[in-house]
Amino acid sequence: MKRTPVRQQTKDDQQPSRARRAGKRAPIVHEEVYARLRRAIIDGQLEPGRALSVRTLAAQFAVSAMPAREAIRRLVALGALEMTPTRRIMIARMTPSKVEELTEARVPLEARLAVRALERTACAPRKRQALIARLSRIDERLDQAIERGDVAAYSKANSDFHFALYAAADAPVLLGVVEGLWLQVGPFMRVVIQRLGAAQMVDQHKEAIDALAAGDAKKLDKAIRLDIMEGMSRIAAASAEG
């Protein structure tokens, strides 16, 4: 491969480099790479099993090897990337048992986050109204994506919907765990939607919004559980047939 050295920061450079400018923190390159790669994975832009390498990733993002290494290391730790026995890196592949386990983890955790969001906005009607409005807008985008058959937009809108709801739970640790699960499911989501066609997708988003508006925890819990189980069963079906 061509060796095109990435120029290192030197004292002569006029740019503020990592220094703060107007109070903002220094931008860390490997965090940027991580964020972008992570987004790509959650949105399902990378097909499962696709190979990845430190140098390739570095070249794609126009950075040196170090930030690429760090980003990959993090995503491997979170199970979004997989390492072969010979230490090659690829987008994680799905297996039926993995789908099953991820479902078992997602259902109670995400249902809990949703109910927490309900609880947290119980004494703040304004906040709840704002949340409902936000969710409705996202769900509208989602419907439009289905109409257009836009798989990418659908995938993004779906994750946006869930995380907009979960963010209101004000539970960063739980949210982190759930994000880790989505990181592992992401790539297949997209594959399944693509195979089945976005029109085939059903969800419980309307029911969830209704439950939220009614302050009905039981109904919300059920809606989220069903939403997840239906979605995951589609992935399971697809991963079973190969």
Add this chain to the structure above:
Amino acid sequence: MKRTPVRQQTKDDQQPSRARRAGKRAPIVHEEVYARLRRAIIDGQLEPGRALSVRTLAAQFAVSAMPAREAIRRLVALGALEMTPTRRIMIARMTPSKVEELTEARVPLEARLAVRALERTACAPRKRQALIARLSRIDERLDQAIERGDVAAYSKANSDFHFALYAAADAPVLLGVVEGLWLQVGPFMRVVIQRLGAAQMVDQHKEAIDALAAGDAKKLDKAIRLDIMEGMSRIAAASAEG
């Protein structure tokens, strides 16, 4: 600090270096560092808030900076280590809300793993008997540790008990998520035990073993849930008083 360069592997070295010897895979230094540091954290050997740095960790393990960096990166990704806004590294500190969230995550996930272990050994009485025997031995070690007031041994026996049970669930993904949670709880476990004295610790291990022997899923579920909630409430109490 003293700069003592770590000699790099060269062609002249007689040792097989990373090469396989007798079919075994090459040992990866950063994995070794990760495993040891991780163990230390889960066992609670590192007090929360304690500072950690790439170079000091490297020096402690007699390795160069790279493996230390990689190990730290992984543990930060898993939430076992924390980064300050200025990117310093420390053992994660506990907050009441964090305890609450971790409890909410641990309860359903670990209960599920326990019940799965029951299900998986339902058609394999031999395996179940072996598991029960294993758990009983560990619980015995645990009791002895309490008698001796040996905090470290208690801490280790406790985690051994849980993971011996969960390992039988044959659910690597779920197990990975739960390990991540323990990685975040580990440091406080130890602090609390130390503060209260191991004698104060109660658990539901005997009940869990009984339920397992009886094939009673409901009872096992309840035992694990109670075990976790009791333990976490102690941590919550301790973290509340500072």
Add this chain to the structure above:
DNA sequence: GCAAGGGGAATGTGATCACAATAACAGGGC
């Protein structure tokens, strides 16, 4: 046709250095 093998390209890992930012500390002013 196909398996075996050989050689070059690519890969993950480790080591080391440079640098900007932050923390730690010492000394002086009050």
Add this chain to the structure above:
DNA sequence: GCCCTGTTATTGTGATCACATTCCCCTTGC
């Protein structure tokens, strides 16, 4: 004593190189 200030040590990050291993492709032999 306490706070400010300037200096020094330490820190995380990025860049680059070396190396053993693995992958990939193409040739050779049958």
